[in-house]
Amino acid sequence: xxxxxxxxxxxxxxxxxxxxxxxxxxxxxxxxxxxxxxxxxxxxxxxxxxxxxxxxxxxxxxxxxxxxxxxxxxxxxxxxxxxxxxxxxxxxxxxxxxxxxxxxxxxxxxxx
Amino acid sequence: xxxxxxxxxxxxxxxxxxxxxxxxxxxxxxxxxxxxxxxxxxxxxxxxxxxxxxxxxxxxxxxxxxxxxxxxxxxxxxxxxxxxxxxxxxxxxxxxxxxxxxxxxxxxxxxxxxxxxx
Numbered sequence: 001x002x003x004x005x006x007x008x009x010x011x012x013x014x015x016x017x018x019x020x021x022x023x024x025x026x027x028x029x030x031x032x033x034x035x036x037x038x039x040x041x042x043x044x045x046x047x048x049x050x051x052x053x054x055x056x057x058x059x060x061x062x063x064x065x066x067x068x069x070x071x072x073x074x075x076x077x078x079x080x081x082x083x084x085x086x087x088x089x090x091x092x093x094x095x096x097x098x099x100x101x102x103x104x105x106x107x108x109x110x111x112x
Numbered sequence: 113x114x115x116x117x118x119x120x121x122x123x124x125x126x127x128x129x130x131x132x133x134x135x136x137x138x139x140x141x142x143x144x145x146x147x148x149x150x151x152x153x154x155x156x157x158x159x160x161x162x163x164x165x166x167x168x169x170x171x172x173x174x175x176x177x178x179x180x181x182x183x184x185x186x187x188x189x190x191x192x193x194x195x196x197x198x199x200x201x202x203x204x205x206x207x208x209x210x211x212x213x214x215x216x217x218x219x220x221x222x223x224x225x226x227x228x229x230x
Binding site for chain 2: 105
């Protein structure tokens, strides 16, 4: 199975400041169709997960533009340009290229 | 508005069975893969399986293969997760999901709690 490794696992942030989460996959995520099905999810406290980013850098509908994704090969990054209070929660990377689809361990974002 | 509503969760003894249902509305159900994802208490997410639009293909995570069965009823807009031979480690919130890998389409239900305990 593809192992997804996130860092850091805990991220205290200051409101209005940027934040960054990294994710590394144990193998390349290029599908046979040439796409890389790499995603980022947000789970706010007490809520169901919500996908933020698909195919590395595409924002899902309704996702604020302060969220951006980048990466290639086996290394990927989620950036929040200016953290807001509603961004508190756990963020997961996830690959949907190779079965079974797998998540990272999660990064807990909290306000300092 | 897309809605996914799970039902059927509860307390079951080890070795027992339970069937979760997910009622979908607000979209053309028969056009989308449907999925189940679970989350053990205080833990991360685990993608359990997917079922093709017509039910002809189903994928399972190894730890549940042979014990869990995903099926769907396109006439009633329902997807099911039949869970047999349940173990304590199957205790989790189970989410019904519809997603597309290629475009902005990803919706989750509110989750159903399954507790396996004697």
